[in-house]
Amino acid sequence: MRTRTVRRRALHAAGSCIAVMLLAGGCSSSGTAASGSAASGSASAASSTASAVTGTVAVFAAASLQESFLQIGRQFEAARPGTKVVFNFAGSNSLAAGIVGEAPADVFAAAGPATMKTVTDKGEAAGTPKIFVRNQLETATAPGNPQHVAGLQDLTRPGLKVVLCAREVPCGAASQTVLNAANIQLTPVSYEQDVKAALTKVELQEADASLVYRTDVKAAAGKVDGVNFPEASSAVNDYPITPLTHAPNAAGARSFVAYVESPDGQKVLTDAGFLPAT
Structure with a gap:
């Protein structure tokens, strides 16, 4: 376990985007991949604990989440100065394979429970993944x-x-x-x-x-x-999300997942056409 943790930290220090590109073909930053300012509601999502979250948060997310998560990433960064969200968007199965193959990632958002199960079965999910939206x-x-x-x-x-x-x-x-x-x-x-x-x-x-x-x-x-x-x-597909067990930025992972589930995050998703989780 120690060897695994050291290897993950070394990979992350070398640049999570590079590792992501090698494993699944692409990397995007919420601050540069699309134009536009953070939504006005993002300020309301900030809390007294949000200021303690800093650093890069590496999010592996299903390709269908790309537009919504880029916007959520910008809002998250605006609400938590000192953070930067880096995304890897691809097919959920490719992302899951990268995670169990020790890619340095903090959060996994899949387009279906079956691919999430690949991650949970290997003990890579920190807790029980939560369904945050649905799609058809x-x-x-x-x-x-x-x-x-x-x-x-x-x-x-x-x-x-x-x-x-x-x-x-x-x-x-x-x-x-x-x-x-x-x-x-x-x-x-x-x-x-x-x-x-x-x-x-x-x-x-x-x-x-x-x-x-x-x-x-x-x-x-x-x-x-x-x-x-x-x-x-x-x-109708359920979309689960979870922080990852070996997240290099565990606090950032938990904070990002909480933001996705917050009213601000949910508004972005439903505006994009996703169905509510319940």
């Missing part, structure tokens, strides 16, 4: 829906190019659940590593349609259109 699928099409996709059955039309998330990631598992519920057999032109990659195929007109989260359609407004379908209610 929607069909993304090119603007104007030129292929006139109205429901899931339309995705099986000959010549229609459909992409899905890989089955091992939560959006892929949810897609398979709704397709099974509708008794639909669908062979996509590709399986993508996370929901953002699947959405990008439609944005670039390399695919006619994709099953993604409703929050991703909303975040890409103007670049894609969304088509609701009733079967989506059969696969």
Whole structure:
């Protein structure tokens, strides 16, 4: 255990962003990845203990949380001067593999309980993960829906190019659940590593349609259109979050999780289209 802790600290000191990029392909800072000031409500989330939280907080989060968490990160930093939030957004399964492989991370937010279980089974979660939001699928099409996709059955039309998330990631598992519920057999032109990659195929007109989260359609407004379908209610994903057992910044991890669960954090998420946890 001592060897493991020393190794984690050494990795973190060398730069958590570099390690994250090697393990899962990308790093973002809440202060530079998007423009805009912190929301006015962030000040209300600060408490007398918040000032004691400093340093970098490394957050591994599902790709579908990217826009919301970047905003939450900016608000968190504004409410807690001296902190900096660094994000790694990717498919939940890749993030979980990185965490159990000793990547230096403080917080894990997954798009489904199954991938969180990978982390908890290895004793990497500090406490019991909490469900903080929910999400469900929607069909993304090119603007104007030129292929006139109205429901899931339309995705099986000959010549229609459909992409899905890989089955091992939560959006892929949810897609398979709704397709099974509708008794639909669908062979996509590709399986993508996370929901953002699947959405990008439609944005670039390399695919006619994709099953993604409703929050991703909303975040890409103007670049894609969304088509609701009733079967989506059969696969609503719970999103769990937890500080990590070997977090280099344990106090920062607990504080960030608390902020996500606070009214300020929840407002950002519901405004983005996420469903409340309860």
